[in-house]
Amino acid sequence: MFDSYSISELGSIFVMQGFAGLILFSVYLLMALGLAIIFGQMGVINMAHGEFMILGAYVTYFTSQAFQHFLPALFPAYFFVAMALAFVASGTLGMIVEWGLIRHLYKRPLDTLLATWGLSLILQQVYRSVFGPREVGVELPAWMMGSLKLTDTIEVQINGLFVMTLTVIITAVVAVMMFRSRWGMQVRAVVLNRMMASAVGINTERVDRLTFGIGCGIAGVAGSAFTMIGSTGPTAGQLYIVDTFLVVVFGGAQSLIGTILSALSISQTQSTLEFFLSGSIAKVITLLGVVGILMLRPQGLFTLKVRR
Amino acid sequence: MLNVENLHVAYGQSEVLHGLDFKVRPDEIVAIMGRNGMGKTTLMKSLMGLVPTKSGTVRVGDGEITNLKSHERVARGMAFVPQGRMIFGTMTVEENIKTGLTVTGESAVPGELYEIFPVLLEMKHRRGGNLSGGQQQQLAIARALASKPKVLLLDEPTEGIQPSIIKDMARTLKRIRDERGLSIVVSEQVLSFALDIADRVLVIENGEIVHEENRATIDEAKVASFLSV
Known part of the structure; x- marks a missing residue:
């Protein structure tokens, strides 16, 4: 399959597909971070995670519209406002869902799969009814458009670079919150032993609500980033949820580094193979690779080792 | 009382x-x-x-x-040291004690706890689950005492x-x-x-x-x- 390309062309293809893979990696990672908190830490299988992301995308879209109409002077900076709003909107919805639905299901984790799948269908229909079935796209401010020319054959898009920077920052913030903050410590304690956590004085219900909210909020931010590289429609979240679960399970459900490396390897394989083969064959090879590795390491790439 | x-x-x-x-x-x-x-x-x-x-x-x-x-x-x-100790296994010794600080609002482990249990100070960066039974028992008591x-x-x-x-x-x-x-x-x-x-x-x-x-x-x-x- 490489015959028709020269060596330097192949080099450029790998670099550019690698870069496209990095953008995919960013969206996977942002989605997976929220999911890793909710699934990895709380054990809730949140099938509606994609819809929380799409809510963030819609919020971003409407913010961009609002800025265009009412504050055109500030349009170049709208994205930062949109991101904050997306986090708040998805996070608030997440907390409401936790209060109304999820908290009744902590003792039956498998049922969360059905309940949140139903929730995802409901949300999709709500989006369709409220925002319309047509896909919408945001207009990027001028500074985010265009690409940087590195060599004659290699170009990288500025919005892609921006999304990646964003991902790095958010990942770092999540890592710090999880392992340095009081909230992170309480989350880990609740996950390890809910009963004991409450017996040392942790308000487990509050921690659960906050955790679910933050996980969904991060999905909302992922949605913001998503608007830069794809168009937003009621069912767009569905396309990503399976891949995201793949990332979380492959990485090892409770390991942040595992999640990052698994998002990286899956997105790079996918993106590079897609150029030379068809999209579905690329997916088949990716899945086979993941299944093979999970057979050898059922706990995922990274696990913590302690005495049981 | x-x-x-x-x-x-x-x-x-x-x-x-x-x-x-x-x-x-x-x-x-x-x-x-x-x-x-x-x-x-x-x-x-x-x-x-x-x-x-x-x-x-x-x-x-x-x-x-x-x-x-x-x-x-x-x-x-009230504070509780349960049967079987129930240490948070993947968290460090220090973090385990800090979970007990939740209700006091403090953020650093009080020095007197390490004074009572010097072995915990030595091991504060080890994972709780990797301690021996006796050390875990001390950790469980320290965690309970942290909430004053x-x-x-x-x-x-x-x-x-x-x-x-x-x-x-x-x-x-x-x-x-x-x-x-x-x-x-x-x-x-x-x-x-x-x-x-x-x-x-x-x-x-x-x-x-x-x-x-x-x-x-x-x-x-x-x-x-x-x-x-």
């Missing part, structure tokens, strides 16, 4: 504790003894709010805690611990009591340990207190007869 009146506890329809009455004064260590299945752990868990109370009242000082949730009880001065309790409950603290360390633990518990004026309630099957630390011994059988005696006047043979199968 701890005041229990007519406490009934049931799992669904089957009542396990049939109206317990007892008081624990400040500065006092009370041992609750009894064979397996007589209700010791249920009593501990119900005092901690981990098992719902059917009827009766429990007070700490002047405040009633009968219907509070566990974390609210901790805020009112008025009443400390220990459920079978000697289980699975070697005899020399049991002696140390008795000394440590008495030291904590003397320094902090705590009330300590310890459920126990090992008579020698109970006699070593307790000021008073209660024997519980089939969910009722059947015998109560001060340490000074205790008849060892009589208590032993309650414990023999």
